[in-house]
Each structure stands twice: as structure tokens, then as C-alpha cells.
Amino acid sequence: MTGPFKIERRLDTPKWLKVAVPIASIFLAAIIVGILLLATGHNPFTTYHQMYSASVTADGALSSTFVYATPMLFTGLCAAFAFRMRTWNIGGEGQLYMGAVGASATGLVLGDWPRPLLIIAMILGGAFAGMLWAEIPALLRAYLRTNEILTSLMLNYVAGFFMYYLIYDSDSYWRDLSTPGASVFPTGKSLVPSASWPGITIGSFTIPMGFVLGVGLAVALLGLIRSTRYGFEMRVMGDSPQAANYSGIRTKRKILSVMAISGGIAGIAGSSQIGDFGHVLDPRGLEQAQYGYTGIVVAALALYNPLAVVLVSLLIGGLTNAGFALEGPSFPTGLVGTMEGIILFTVLGGEILARYRIGLHHRAPTTVGQAPASVTATGAAS
């Protein structure tokens, strides 16, 4: 390995380390971003203060942090759940698009239904569409062992173009064709007012209904993973697919169902985009937001723990909110993604380091095996 250091696995990680390492990692990320800001001629302290104010303390800032956190909560759960079984569903982005298509169709068709039923139908419509879209890579993975990372990712682009086709290049059911201006500036049909989801408002602060739904889902998923046979089998498959096979777990079925749940959750992110916020299918807005990809960041930072996803979605939601609020010469676009990347690097690195012990190589052989420590030391030098 590298230099005189030796990295060996800890048998168990002390509790304090599990808490201290992520905090230290985020702190380190803040320092690295600070250096980047300095290098490009910005004062990091002013920038950080502005970001805090723009995402938490300013007027309405906290409410809009929740607006950004809501879709990230769903897409974060989508990635975290699938990744837990090492099924790499990178398709949250496309599943969200299809969810939005499904939910807006449901909302448009069933516009005269009573409000509670209509809202439930929209949630299910989005979930179903996301689920179907996720089953394409799932079926290929289960029956042909096709790499699901690439297929699920490719389908994001396909879903994006499909959405554009519906609104910009066809006379589809989703497109508003009623006004004369509609052919010049294509937009989607607006949903009836009763199709918009109620939020929880406390004073000037609003929590979207989608966020509450997401928290409920997070708790349910944690229970599913931790304390059911289903979750146990998932964990076995994630840790050792061979062991899962030998023990009689139906691995194909598992891939299909885990991807269905994962895709369904991303689909609900699409429902929430229609029901909570947009009330219309807006391909450009959905595509620019990139919530599906951000979900991967959220899941990785939360170390695939559904409850941690809730907290991390608020953190990244706040970051994104600050990014949009401050966008301009002093806060260029792209800075948010750069920050997310740097936080990811430090947290991922830190998480591994917490699981390993770093020490100096001892010259004396410590084990009687194929690779005594002295050989390792020579190997490091070469």
C-alpha cells in the first residue's frame, strides 16, 4: 500500500467515532470549499454566512429549504433503499420524470374526484409509473444479469426526451392546447385546484405534504430493512449474493421487488412535484433540477440509512436553496454541485477511515500467513 502506512480493518468501530467522523468530514469539506472560494476571489466567511441566512434565517428561507428537500427526500430514499442491497438504481431521475407524467395524467383524468381520493390517486399514479420504469433495468438485471447502473442511467435520458415529446413536440393529453399562445410557448395543462396537496402551515412556515409523506416512508423503510424477513434477505443479498443464493433466497424476485419499491418512491417524488409545487408537467424545470441525481448524493451521505436521509435531504435542500437564492457573480452556478461533491469525497473517505485503523508498519512479522508484515513493507516501497 502507500508509503509507510498500513491500513487494517477495525473489528468494531467505537460509537464516538461513528458520530465524530461525519462531523469532522463535513468540517473538512467546509475548509476545502473555503480554499476554492478564496482561490476564485470570494471571502469564504461572508459566503458561508450568506448561505446560512439564505437557507435558514431569512424571510421564508426555511420554507423554501423544505421545498427543495422534499423531492430529495424521496429520491434519496429511492437510492438508499436500492443501494442497501447493492442494486445500483441510478435511475431515480427518470423514474421521477415518469412519476410526474403518471401523477399529472391521474390528476387531469380524475379532476372531478373528491380531494382526498384525488390526492391518493395522484400518489399512486406517480408511484406506479416510476415502478414500471424501474422494472425495465430490474428485469434485465434479474434475467440477463445486465449491468443495472448503466441501463437505469440511460433510461433517465430516454424518460427526459419522452417528457419533452409530450409537451413540446406533440398534441398529447398533457399539453395545454386551449389558448392561441399555446402553440408558440408550449406548456402542460394545469391541474384543477383540488389536485394541489395541502401543506402544514405554522405562521409563515410551511411544510409540504410530500415531506411529511416522505418522513413516513423513511420510518416504514427503516422498519422493513431492520426488522422483517424481507429486509434481512435484502441485507444478506447486499453483503453476499452467493450466500443469499445458497440459502434459498429468491434473488431474481428480490431484485424485481426492491427495484419496484425504489422506483415507486422516486415516482412519488414526481407526484409531489406535480401535487405539492408545479401543478403542471414542466419537463424543463424537472430536468434542470436534477433531483434524481442529487438523491444519490443524499443517500451516500446518509450511508443508506433511511432516517439519516431525512436529515441529509434538509442539509442538501438548504444548500440548494442557498445556491438559487444567492446565484449571481458572487455565487456562480455550479458551486452547489461542487460543494456536494467535496462533501461526498470527505464523508466517503472518512467513513472508510472510521472502519479502518491506520498505523505504521511494524517490521516484525505479526501473523503467520502468506503475507507477513515485512513483505507488505517491501511491497509498499516498490
Place this chain on the structure above:
Amino acid sequence: MNSNIIIAVVVSAIAFGTPLVLAGLGELLTERSGVLNLGVEGMMLMGAVCAFFVSQKLHWSSALVLLMAVLASMVAGAAMALIHAFLTITIRVNQIVSGLAITIFAGIIGLSTYLGEVWNIGGVAGLHQFNSVNLLGLKNLPIVGPIIFNEDAFVYGSWVLVAIVMFYLYRTRPGLYLRAVGENPAAADAMGINVTAYRYTHTIIGGMLAGLGGAYFTLALAPIWTDGLTSGDGWIAIALVIFAFWRPDLLVLGAYLFGIFSALGPTLQTRNITVLPSEFYSALPFLMTVIALAAASTSWANRRVGTPASLGIPYTREEG
């Protein structure tokens, strides 16, 4: 379709395929060492933005500026690859997660977007560009003239590179060692091959080639910087390596085939031939990738696949 359209499609297929050849060759070398790099898309964008920046800000002779721009793209790609190498090889972060993190960090709405804004180079026409070279004066030959003898230096360079990579992999000792590291790192280690050094080197070379592939967009294809201009080519390059069965010769064929899928829409559009909606042609390369990946994983293909056996698995002596 008459032969003119076919030639036009082939010519632009080579143009659209060249970044795939470059980035794909890089990914092939990286994967042959046992490292999966999902950061290609981000590395390409970094290469593209850095190359364009250099080409806009230097005021020397065109050839020199382009040379520096090409070098800048390779340095940018290598820098990203170094992060990936450190995370995955030294501290053994999951390769899939690390690669995705690279693409999120460097890609669209990430560092490449940030640099494009800070350097203020978006939306302006480039000052320097690789032009097509009339090789051996044969560009007017029928059919092969416009296809083979009228390309830019980038394309000729990519052809040379394919030959070099093939020679390296199959005819040199380091190439043999590289394949050994990818297939069985423990055995390679026992032979005295430095697994870590091989993996680092080939991850970084992979990053340089990805950066180069990105530079093709801003220096040759259309000399302008727009955010996220590689639009998924990095991902297609990764997929290409899989269904080229990790072989450089098949990779080139695949890259040009995908070049055709990418070229079909624009070529038909400029000739006002609209059979299917434009979104269909835009989605075509991605749909075909899914189909090709599925085909490459059928049992017939599986018997011939050359997946490096240690792909994605970190190597440590102590844990065997």
C-alpha cells in the same frame, strides 16, 4: 437514401464517435487494471471546459494554443482521476459510489459549470479550432476521400492511439502485466508486479483520455462551451467498453456505430427529412445502449466476454 446522405452520416458518425473512442479507450485501460471509473462524464466535462478556457485565453499561434488546450484537458481529466484513484485504491471507497461522486462533483451543475461561470467563457464562439486536414491530398477520392482523408488531427490522433493501445495490451510486457493485474491481482503481486502502481497509472491515463474526449467537443466538434455539452457521452463510453468485451478493436467499431445513432437525427434534420419526432433521434443512442447491453449479457455473449475478473474489487494483501 442516396450515397450522399450515407457519406454525410458516416462523416458525422466519425465526428460524434471520436470522443467515444477516446474516452472509451481510457475507460478500457482503467477497467483492465481492475478499477471501474463511473466518473467519465465528469472528467470529459472538465476536459472540455479547461481546454476551451486555454484556447480562449492564450494569444499565440493557433497550433501552439491548441496543443496547450489539449494538454490542459488531459491535466484536468488526470486530476479528477487522481481523486478517484486515491479514494478507491488507497482508502478503498466503493468504486461505484466514488465514480458517481466524481461525476456529481465535476459534471453538470458542478465544478465544470462553476469554472465556466468564473472564467466567463460560456456561449462565445471559440477562437481556435481543429480543422480538417487534406491527408496526402486524397480528400477528393470518391467515398473514402471525405471519410478517411479529410478528418481533423484529433481523429487521426485517435486512430494512432487505438493502434498504440492494441500494441500495448497484447504485445508488450507492461500490457501483459496490466491484464494480469486486472484478472488476478494476488497472482500478479506474487510475480512482483506493483498492483497499486498499475492501478493508479491506468486510472490516471483513463482520466487523461476522458479529458481529451471532452476537449474534442470544445476544440473540434463545435468550438463553444455550453454547460453539460457532452450530454451523456461519458456514460455511453462506459457501456461501450462492456459490449466491446474489453477489446480496443471492437470498441472503435462500437463507437462509430453509436456515432451513427447520434448523427442520424441532426443529418436528417438539416435535410428536412422528418419521419419520427426529433426526441426519438435524441433518445436513440441511449435506447440502443440499453439494447446493446442486454444483448451483450445473453448467455451466447457471456461465454465470450472478457470482463477483468477483479473489476470493482479493491486489492489488499492482508485481507486476501
